[in-house]
Amino acid sequence: MNIVQVLVNSLITSAELGLIAIGLSMTFSILRFANFAHVESAVLGAYLVYLFNVTLGWNFALSILVSTLILGTVGLALHRFIFRRFANSGDITPMIASLGLAITIRHGIQAIWGPQHVVYDYEVLPGNKIFGAFITDPQIWILITAVSAMVGFHCLLQYTRIGTAMRATAANVDLAQACSIDTQKVILLVWFIGTGFAALGGILIGWDTQVDPYLGFNLVIPIFCVVLIGGVGSVYGAIIGSLIVGFAQNFGLAFNYAPLINLFGLLDLGDRFDLPAAYKPAITYMAVVLILLIRPTGIIRKEVS
Amino acid sequence: MEQLIGFGIYLVTVTCIFAMLAMSLDLQVGACGLMNFGQVVFMMVGAYATAIAANAGINPYACIVISMAVAALLGVVMSLTVKNMGGTYWGILSLSMAELIRLVFLNERWLADGANGLSVLITIPYFSLTVVVSTLFVILILRVIWLSPFGRVIRMIREGDRLPLALGKNVLLFKLETMAIGGAIGGLGGSFYALLNSYISPDDGLPIETFIIWAMVVVGGRGNLLGVVAGTVFIQILFVGSRFLTHIVDIDAGVLAPLRFVLIGLLIMGVMMFRPQGLIPERKRVYRI
Amino acid sequence: MYNGDSAAPSPGAPEPLLKVRNVSKAFGGLRALRNVSLSAARGKITGLIGPNGSGKSTLFEIIGGFQKADQGRIEFNNVEIDGLPPYKIGHLGLLRTFQLSEGGERMTVLENLLAAVSGQEEHRLVRFMLRFPRVMREEAENLEKAKDVIQLLGLRREANEYAGNLSGGQRKLLDLGRVFMSGATLCLLDEPTAGVNPTLVNTILDALKVMNLERGISMLVVEHNMRVVSEICEHVYVLDAGAVISDGPPEAVQNDEQVLEIYLGQDRTSAE
C-alpha cells in the first residue's frame, strides 16, 4: 500500500469535509438549530458556477466569486423570509423547516438541470506526483482554501470586533444583547458568511468530483458527524472532526488488522485481515459513537462564559 | 370499486403503521426531549426480527411479540448512551447507531441475506383490522402514559435533567423506560410493516425514513397524540396524494417527479412557518381549582 | 485562615442534619472551595453569605451531588452522601433549588407541584400499571395537597399557567412549592429572593417561615439580602474565596470586621 497516497487521500477527504463543516459549525452555534439546508446551498452554489462557467461561458474564477456572493445573499434572504420567524420556536421547528427547504432545493435543482451529473469547463489531468502520491490541482486548491478558511475564521473570531461579537452571541445571546451587541447584525452576518462559504465548499467539491443534485444529500450526514465530533460552535472542532473522519476513512480501509487481532490471540486470521470496503461508511459512525461516548460534547468543549 | 376500497384499506394500514412509529418518536421527543435521529432502526429491527422468526417457523403472533421485545431491548441499549448528552449530540449518536445496525444487515449476507433482504411469507387473519386496533390500543396506552405521574416526570425531564434530579427522580431510569416503550411500539410498527410488505431490506431503514417520521411528528404537533396522528395523515397524503398529479398536470414524468418533491418540501416548510407548533399543538392540562 | 467551627457538635446539642467536613474543590488552577466545613442544624434556618464567586453555588452543587468534591465528607441525616448521584440525595429528603429557577417551563404550576412529590414509586411506570387504583388515590390526595400549597403561596390565579410564563418571583415561589410537595427534610435554597420585587419578598419570607415552623423543614439559605438573613436565620456562615471566614448568629456576623471588609469593599489585599 502506498502510504503517502493514503496520507494525501486522507488530507483531501478531510479538507473537503472541513470546508463545509467549518461554516456549518459556526452557523449551528449561533442559529441554534441543525440546518439541513446548509449543505444544499453548497450544491446550489456549485450549479450556479456550472451555469456561469459552462452555460454562459464566463471565466471560472469570476463564476466562483459571483456564485459565492449570490449564495451569501440567498442566505440573507432565507433568514429574512423563512428562518427569522423561528426565533422563539425552539430548535426542532426550524430544523424540520430546513428539512423541507432542503427537499425543495434538491429537487428544484433536479427539475432544472436533470439528474445527470455535470462538470465544469476544466481539463482533468493526472495528478502531480509528490513522493509517489498523486495530487491534482483542484485538490491543491481545496487544501489551500481549507487552510486559509481555517486561518481566516480564526482571525475573524479572535482579532476582529465582529468576531468577538460572534463568539459572545454563540456563547449566550441574552448576555450578548445585554452587552449592547447587535445580535441581529451578527446573525445576518453569520447567514451571509455561512451560506457563502458553504457554496464555496460545494463548488470546490464539485470541481474535484462532479456536480449532481444529490451531492449535498450524500454529504449531509457525514458533515453533521464531523461537526458534532469536533464540538458545535468551534472552528477548531470542525477541523479536528474532519481530520479524524478523513484519516479514519482512508487509513481504516488501508490498515491490516490481522497482526493486531492475532496479537491478542483471539483468532487466527492469517496474515491479512482488512476492513471490507462495504463498511467504509461505518467508520464515520464508529468514530461518532466512540468519541461522543467519551466526550459527550465533542472534542473541543464549548467554553462556559 | 372493490379495488378502490382495497387501496383505501392499504393506505389506512400503512398510515397506522407510520402513526405508531411517529407516536413512538413523539414519546421520546415530544415528551422526554430525546432527539432520536435513529427512530427508523426500531422499525427495521422489528421487521427483521419478524422476518427471521417467521422463517424459523414461529407463530406469527409470537413473531410480533419477539419484534417488540427485541426493539425494546435495543431502545434500552440506546438509552444507556444518553447520559447527560445534549439533544443534537445524542441525535447524531443515535443516528450513527441506527446506521451501524443497518450496515450490519446490509453487509452480512449470512445474517439476513445482505442487501437482498428477507421475504416474510406469513400472514395473520384480519391483518388490516389488527393493525388499526393495535394503533388505537397504542394511542390509548400512550394517552394513559402522558397523563400518568410517569408522563409528568418525563415531561419535566424534557426541559432539562437538573430539576428532576434535584427532586429525586432517577432521570436515566426514566429515559431508559421511555426508550424501551418507544422501542416496543416502534418494533410493533416494524413487525406490521414486514407483514404488510411481506419483505424487509436494509433500504427500508435509510435515514431518510427517520426524517420523514420526524416531519410527521413535528408537522402534526409534538406533544399531542392527535396532532401526531394528524401529522402522519398529512405527510402520507402529501406523498401519496401528490402521485395523482400525473393525472392532473401534463408534464413530462421525469420533470414532474422532482417537482412533486418541491411541492412536498414547500408544504412541510409552509406548515412550519405558519404553524410552528404543528397542526394540532400540545395542549395544556388544566385542573379545576 | 479561619479554622473555627462553632457548629461542631457539642455534647448537649442535637446532632446537626447536614454536616460538611473539609470539602475542597478546584477547577483547573482555580480553587473554588478550600476545606469548607459547616453544618445545618435540624429544624433551623442556616444562612450562607459571601460575595459573588466565593463558592456558594459550587458548594450547593457538591452537596446536591451535581459535582464531585476533590476531598471532604458530607453527611446528611447520618448518611454519607458524598459520591451519591443527585437523584439519590434528593430521594433522601435533601432538596435544592437553583439560583435561576430552571426546568418545568412547559408544565403548569400544578403539574410542577405534582411532579415534585417524592417517593419514586408512583412515578415509575411499571408500578403505575400494576397498582393503578392506589396510584389514582394518591394522585387525588396529592392534588388536594398541591391546591393547599398554591393557596399558601398565593399562586391560585396562576395554577394552570405554564411555569415558563411566570415572573421571576413567582418562579421562586414555585421552587418553594416544590419543596413543600416533596416532603424534604432539608432544603438548600439558592438566593430565594434574588431579583424578586419587594412585595413578593414578603410572601416568600412568610412561606419560608411556614415551612420552617409549621412543617419543620430545615434550610440552608444562600442570600445576599442581609435583611432577609437577619430576619430568618439563626446561624450564618460567611464564605469568601472558597473558605469559611466566619460564622455565628446573624448579628454577630454582621459586625464581624472581616465580613464588613468584604461587604464594604475595603481594600483587602493583605487578606491572603
Add this chain to the structure above:
Amino acid sequence: MERLTLLRRALSGAIIALGVVGFASAAFSAAKGDPIKIGVIIGLTGPNAVAGNDGLAAMQLAVDEVNAAGGVMGRPLELIVEDNEGRPKAGVEAANKLADVDQVPVVIGGYSSAIALPVGLVLNKKKVVWVTDATTNKLKTVGPYLFNTAGIAEQAVALVDFAKADSGAKTLSGLFQNNPIGQDRAAVSEKRAKEVGVEWNHSMLYQVGAKDFRAELTKLLAAKPDAILTDIYDNDAQIIQRQLYEMGVTEMSMFYSYNLSAFATLPPKFTVGMKGLSYATSGARAASFNEKFREKFGRIYTDAWAPPFYDAVWIVATAMNLANSLDSTEIRNAMWPAAYRYNGVSGLGDKGFNRWGMQHADQNAQASFKDGKIQPYFVAGSANNILIFRYEDANGVPTADGIPLAEAPSEEELKALYSGN
C-alpha cells in the same frame, strides 16, 4: 451447435417480429380509441434517478413506436409513471395505487432489487404482471406474475470468463456497488473465479452516491491484480473513472465492466482501452434503437438497462396483442410466447423466458472503448465477440433455468414452482 440454433431462432424471430410490425403499420397508420394504460414504477428521484430517467425515456420511445405501429388491439398504449423515490415504501405505495386505482394489468419497472422485490410481491398478490429489469437471483422466488428482461446475477460468470480469456489473469479484484445486484455479482464472480482457477483478491463494495472513492481505489490498485471487474452505474461512473485517472491510471485495459454503457458519455481519456460487456451493440434493430434514442433525447443513455426497458414495453405490447385481452392472467400467459418470438435490442434479441419468467440466457457483446466509443472487441484467437451465458449442467445440457418456453407453463406447473411460497 446449440449456439447456432439459438442464433437462427433469434434471426427468424426477428424476421417474424418485423413482419408483424410491418403488417400492423400497413393495416393501421396509427392506433385510435381509448388508450390502454400500463403502469411504470421506476426511480425518477433519489439514488437511481439517472438510470430511472434513462429507462423511462427508452420506454417512452417504445410506446411511441408501438402506437405508430398500430398500438395494442388497435388502441394506443399509455404509460402511467410512478416514482419509487429510491425507497421501498414509496415503491409499494405506487404498486398499490397502480393496481387498485388505475387498475392496470401490467406494470414495468424496477432497477433497484430492494424495491423490485416488495413491489413484485404486492403485484403478484394482486395478480398484476410485473416486468422488471432488476437482476438479483432472489426474484425467481417472487411469483408467477413476475418477469425479468435483463438476466440475473448468475450471468456475471460471463465477464469472469471474458477477463480470464482475454488477459490470462492470475488474480482478479472486483469493484461493485453495495446493493443487491452488486453483492450478488460479487459473490457470483468470486465463485466463478475460483472455479476457473483464478485467485480472487477481494470485492470492493462501494457506497452508491458517495463522492470520494480514493480510499477504495488506492486499496484496489495496491493489491496489484491482473484484472479488475467493475460494476458501476449512473453518476458514480464519472467520479470513479476520474479519480482513477487522477491517480495515474491513464490506460484502463485492465478494467472489465459489466456495463460499458455507463461510461458512454465520459471524456474519451477516462475510458482508454476499457473492456467489458455491452447490450445493444449487435443487430440492425439495436443500432437503430441507439440512433432513435439519440435523436429523441439528444443524448445517449448511460445505463445498461435502457434497452431491456425498451424490450419490456415491446414484449408487453406483443403479449397483449397475442392475448387479445386486458385480463392480466391471460396477458401473463401470453408473455412467454411473445418474448419467445420477439427480437429485442438487448442481448442478441433472444428474450425468451424460462419457467420462472426470467431470461433464460444472457447474450452479451464483448466490447471495448476506442476514442470514447464502444466498439466490438474480439479476444485473441476468437472470431466471435458474442458471449452467451446459459444455465447448463456438467454435460452442457441446458437446465430448467436455461430453457426458453414457447408457451406458458400450465397452472399446475406454476403452482408447483411456487409451492414453497
